[in-house]
Amino acid sequence: MLFAQILLLLMCLASGSIAKHTATVKRTQWDQIAINACAKELESYKFDTDVKGRHASICTYEPALGSWLHCAKGVLDSKKKNKETFEKSFGRINQFCNDYHRKDGDVSNEEFYRIFSNASAFIRPIGEVKESVSCPVIPDKASLDRWVWAYFGPLDNLDKGNVYGITICLYWLGVLFIAAVYHLLNFSRLKQTVLRNRVSAFLRAHYVLPALIHNHAMSVGRWFFIGLVPTRLETLVLLGYVLLHGVLLSSYNFDRNELLSDHKSQVLIFLSDRAGILAFAHFPLIVLFGGKNSIMTWLTGIKYTAFITYHKWLGRFMLVDCAIHAIGYTYHAYIENYWKYVKYNDLWTSGRHAMIIVAVLVFFSFFFFRRHYYEFFVITHIILAIGFFYEAWRHCYKLGWGEWIIACALFWVADRILRLIKIIIFGIPLAKLKLHGESMIQVKIPKSSKWWRAEAGQYVYLYFLKPKMFWQSHPFTVMDSLVEDDMLVIVITMKNGLTKKLQEYLVQNEGHAEMRVLAEGPYGHSTRTYLFESMLFVAGGTGMPGPLSMAIKAGQELKNNDDYRTIKFVWSVRNLELLEVYKKEVMVLKELNVDVRIYYTGERKDELSVEEGTTANMNMQGRLLATPKTAETITDFGRPNIGELIEEAVSGANSLLIVCCGSEGFVDKTRELAAKKVLENGEKWIEYVEEFQNW
Ligand SMILES: Cc1cc2nc3c(=O)[nH]c(=O)nc-3n(C[C@H](O)[C@H](O)[C@H](O)COP(=O)(O)OP(=O)(O)OC[C@H]3O[C@@H](n4cnc5c(N)ncnc54)[C@H](O)[C@@H]3O)c2cc1C
Structure with a gap:
């Protein structure tokens, strides 16, 4: 209904x-204010007439009516209103005096003008009239102004x-x-x-970049009383x-x-x-x-x-x-x-x-x-x-x-x-889903439309067309596949809602499934990486796709004579399944001469044997750490020192781009450090781009 x-x-x-019915109209109608205010003022005078009834004297006693018209004209003139407004006030008088004109109908404009000019010939200031008023009068200005103000206020409001x-x-x-x-x-x-x-650096470091207090990405407060x-x-x-x-x-x-x-x-x-x-x-x-x-x-x-x-x-x-x-x-x-x-x-x-x-x-x-x-x-x-x-x-x-x-x-x-158009342009492709480990889902979606294009770092709202899921849409960062043309890749980390349902569905289907999807997007915008001499891409855990695709784009943009430009990609990762998922992309980064630093913050398994032939018996973590390929991928153990990394990246460069995505605490820390470095390096341009979004 x-x-x-x-x-x-x-x-x-x-x-x-x-639209016509409910349109807003201007309330300050000066013809109405003038008529009301003059009526109030004139009705406080004792006119020489015995007529009884509401507004009877000013409506029926011609000297009073003439005074009214004069008074209204005076108010309207003082507000620089034209003849048309004055004539509108005749209509107001007719409404006012409706009870007295019922028999003869409305007073015509000609009649009003006649009364007005007749009054002009005899009009006198009220101060000069001693007893009951029998001629047209000019009301007391101060008192009239007070009435005008009283009527004007609410309408003007x-x-x-x-x-x-x-x-x-x-x-x-x-x-x-x-x-x-x-x-x-x-x-x-x-x-x-x-x-x-330095001035701009000071302003940006103090008034633009940091969170107002505490954090920006991470919520503050407790239990029910939390917020951003x-x-x-x-x-x-x-x-x-x-x-x-x-x-x-x-x-x-x-x-x-x-x-x-x-x-x-x-x-x-x-x-x-x-x-x-x-x-x-x-x-x-x-x-x-x-x-x-x-x-x-x-x-x-x-x-x-x-x-x-x-x-x-x-x-x-x-x-x-x-x-x-x-x-x-x-x-x-x-x-x-x-x-x-x-x-x-x-x-x-x-x-x-x-x-x-x-x-x-x-x-x-x-x-x-x-x-x-x-x-x-x-x-x-x-x-x-x-x-x-x-x-x-x-x-x-x-x-x-x-x-x-x-x-x-x-x-x-x-x-x-607009959203519908975006969805239609994308089409309804058949996506391939693959479960990595227990909580990572890789979604590969063929691009069916040549009109659809996403830039590095952009995201889409994905709808999975399954009976229990189709009505939900969730944002995920998209990347172009590095191995298959016209293929988009999304990596989903399981949470507790739809992503969990997806994971359960994949578990039931031995880790693989195909389903139709809709994608609304792309949203977000990419950063012009080619404008920076130095670039630092910092990813924390599953916040990898945004910085990764931008780093790949930046690497591809590097030209032979770009020796002075540097790109560093830092990934702090605790989950080895993630390393497995992004293995190919990390290789591509290296081939593009990007300085890749992978910090493993998970549990170290140093005690694991790495002797030939023993890896087959190890768990995934052990195997990855033990095999030479993975040992090459992980460059450091423990958390990265973001402050030092920024300092390193900015030294020797005039401009630095920092792109960060990761957990809430991770991006908050990076934001805080970036602001600090902006202040310390006022003569350089440091730009901080946060890919993480929370709402
Ligand atoms: C711009 C952007 C890009 C993202 N990219 C990725 C990505 O590449 N890979 C990835 O794994 N995750 C990504 N996420 C996070 C992802 O959208 C959520 O993890 C997912 O929506 C959780 O779904 P759920 O029903 O399982 O969540 P729940 O367990 O119900 O909730 C988990 C968290 O996700 C938030 N959330 C749930 N639904 C939505 C929604 N429709 N829109 C926004 N937030 C929501 C909730 O507020 C809650 O904080 C991205 C989020 C944003 C905002």
């Missing part, structure tokens, strides 16, 4: 009919909300623009030339947004004279309205940053994980805005005694539903759920998000601000279409 309604909504959007909402979007557009310009510099040596100085810490650059971007949001949420034109409502009510309504509008302005950004964003990553170089960081924080502040809006209005309804009249109407019910849904949505987005129940998180996230936007739509349907929802629906649909 809900889906049918959403479908209907999207269809209507296409025709533009809903709504319009300012729209402008401020757009301001928040512009802030993020600015961030994307700056990122795009910076990203553009990655395609030439300009960045290294312009930004290679953004980098300092991400924090600065978020800080700018939070400050801007705070300022935009706290500037109001209150009416200190409390002419229309007391200060408490004004605070409640102004704040609630502003927060509600700002919440809506977050919708498109949240959807945009939460999508797969291949185009935006390509344009700006911002990683998916950073987009997700922004998505999360925008979502949290949207929740705060929603809560302010909901609590503010509920409290106002309570103190002004209208709660019982509104609580079950559509506007309030949908608002309540939206608030509850978004609170549940944010709760189930906690890192605890993402880490332990990822699929549950994804499914609830999508369903609750659809529910939330549906209720938000119902909430604003008759009020306006629907454009924000339309924009986010369009972003969402565009993202889905």
Whole structure:
């Protein structure tokens, strides 16, 4: 039912009919403000008439009506409004005085002009009129201004909300623009030339690269209360947004004279309205940053994980805005005694539903759920998000601000279409799966489309088309096979969800299986390795594919006269099965003159006999360590000293690229050391690229 309604909504959007219905209109209508303020001021005077009823004197007593028109004209002139606005105020007067004109119909514009010019001939300032007023009067300016301000404030608050909402979007557009310009510099040596100085090194080492505190990749906290810490650059971007949001949420034109409502009510309504509008302005950004964003990553170089960081924080502040809006209005309804009249109407019910849904949505987005129940998180996230936007739509349907929802629906649909296109281009190839050891799965996928190309370090979302798995998609780094043309290779390390199911399936099938797969991607972007004199690729355990494929690419790019360029590949590995899986690639690296250093951090089996003929009786570990081939592959035992390796790599070079992927702790340490080395080597350009992503 809900889906049918959403479908209907999207269809209507296409025709533009809903867009018209729920469009945001400018609330500060000066004709209305002028008419209201003048009416209030003039009704405080005693006109020389006995007519009774609401607005009776200003509607029916011609000197009062003439004063009203004059007053409105004065207000509109002071705001530089044109004749058209003045004529619109005639319509407002007709609405105001509807009860008195019922018999004769609306007063025509000609008649209003006649009354206006007639009044002009006799009009006098109110200060000069002593007793009851029998001629057209110019109201007291100070008092009139107070009424104008009282009427202007709430309407202006709504319009300012729209402008401020757009301001928040512009802030993020600015961030994307700056990122795009910076990203553009990655395609030439300009960045290294312009930004290679101590000031930039200081800024990058202190304010860009490191995690805000503790770690970036590894979660902090305990049990349920765990989360990820953004980098300092991400924090600065978020800080700018939070400050801007705070300022935009706290500037109001209150009416200190409390002419229309007391200060408490004004605070409640102004704040609630502003927060509600700002919440809506977050919708498109949240959807945009939460999508797969291949185009935006390509344009700006911002990683998916950073987009997700922004998505999360925008979502949290949207929740705060929603809560302010909901609590503010509920409290106002309570103190002004209208709660019982509104609580079950559509506007309030949908608002309540939206608030509850978004609170549940944010709760189930906690890192605890993402880490332990990822699929549950994804499914609830999508369903609750659809529910939330549906209720938000119902909430604003008759009020306006629907454009924000339309924009986010369009972003969402565009993202889905783009993803679908990516999947279609890839096709449905038959992949070969092979189990290595107990927990390593090698997936070989033939490339069926010549349009599909992945660069080194990119990843795809893989769907395994088996009844129990097809609905899940998981990200894995892809590499071109070094032995078979048009073949992609993915190496999967078993975890506890889908990858475990895959492993179990392979165990049942003697370690081999074939199945159709879909791949959505490629995502992520490659680094321009040819711009660097020295390159250090650091991989920890299963984080091998990204640095490996980039190192191979860099090795292939090396030319004969590139003697001054060096490539070092460092792999810290504990699991010998992994060595087996990547044996060929490691050989290729060596053939490409890449300095390969493999650090074995697992248990040493020195005591194992290596005498001829005895290897057959050894376990895998023993055999690998004992055979000459493997002894050649492993260059060091124990953990690599990353700091020293960076120092070594940067000495004698003007620029160094560090690419790292591995366990969370491993990449965090490398990031920290890279930042330190950036600071110490201010006269050189050191770039740190982290292939690991966590969200
Ligand atoms: C850009 C990127 C590239 C990756 N490349 C590789 C690779 O080449 N080889 C490899 O073995 N692993 C890779 N991973 C990790 C891999 O995606 C997860 O190990 C896999 O999704 C776990 O699936 P599961 O259901 O068995 O996990 P679970 O046991 O359910 O969860 C294990 C961990 O994986 C995370 N996770 C689960 N599903 C997803 C998902 N759909 N998207 C993101 N994170 C998820 C969970 O938050 C949890 O922290 C990569 C991850 C990313 C983000």
